[in-house]
Amino acid sequence: MKVRIAIFTLSQQRDSAVDKRLAEALNTLGHETLVRAYATAARWCACYEKPDVVIVPMVGSDHKLDFVRRCHDWGMIVVVRRGEAGAAREVLAAMDPERQKVIVGNYDYAPYVDLELAWGPEFSNVLAERRRMPRYKIVPCGPFTLDACFNRPKVHRTSDKKTLLLATGWSAADDDPNYSECGADPNSPLHRSLYRQHRQGRDAWLHMIRHLHLTKSHKYALLLKVRPGESPAEYIREVGQCVTVLPYRCPSADAILMSDCVIHTGSTMAVEAHLLGVPSINYCNANPDPKLAELTIQCGDVGELAQALSRMAWGRSNIHPEKLAWLAEHLYGRIDGQACQRAAQAVDKLIKTRFKGKAKPKPVIPDQWPRDVIYRAAGVSAEPVAGWWRLNCMSCHGVFHVDPKATVIFCPYCALTMRKVIQPYARMA
């Protein structure tokens, strides 16, 4: 039976390549698939395009919980696909409870979700033990983002300089409340300490970039790629003369293929580089997961980095194989380029079970997303208030009113956070 499946992309940089691959695999199985941006198009798509199945990002906010609840109530099959791997059991247990909640998820979405597509089997068990989902509804598929590193033709470059890819990892330094897949409160102690750590990290990186440019620009060309959720603005402003800043949406595998060595902050980029045959260095680690941090050589200052580069064996991976094997067992699952394929098969199986022997039920989806006030905050009102401003939400187009003195406000209909949006108006007033 052919059904219409809508896949909602959370991060254009991290998820869109995965979602397109998943869509292709579902098309091959005979389904019609749509890929839409979660933040700006999910609600419109649900009501206008009326899919039978929705595949949504991890439920890490009130907005996403509301979305899966309504889709479920309207009779759609709801599937969650995790954008991040989670954490190995022993690594998770050693973290402070707030961070554990951020990684596992703190929303009770199980009643509305039919299937969760996770990365590795160990974290799938953890999700079930922590009562996020019943285990039979979770399918471990493997590391989705690593699929893009398989079957890639080697790029031959002719430059006599080596190209270093600087893959930053300091998104919290932007203090950007608009990006929080996990739902950490921007005013929480966790968020504040992350901000401090990322601010120091970015300063150290800016120093390293200037230093490399001043002392080694005859040897190395520098490319820079920001991590999902991080703004390139400060890098362009501070070191734009020293580096080529890649477009935000450039997929990481494409960026790695343009380089001879990846300098990262302790991220999965180390594994991607390994799969693409490129060495990497962890500079000023940002990753709280020690198992990921120690996959490749770690450097803490420009002297150590210069030494590591001078000893580099170019043209091949420098990952610790036994540490990667540990991560595959306890975090990623099978690293074979087939994660999206397994996800598509799990979705197809669910569809066949659901519609087996019966006609597809008639949809009971409204033609417009209900405009209910679901988020209440000080300084925001759906009704007009004397002296307040009238705003139009850029995401859901709902009209509401705000206290001009409020600095952080939420759209009462869709919870879009608008701090940066209203500041220019505040200065004008």
Ligand SMILES: [Zn+2]
């Ligand atoms: Zn809104």
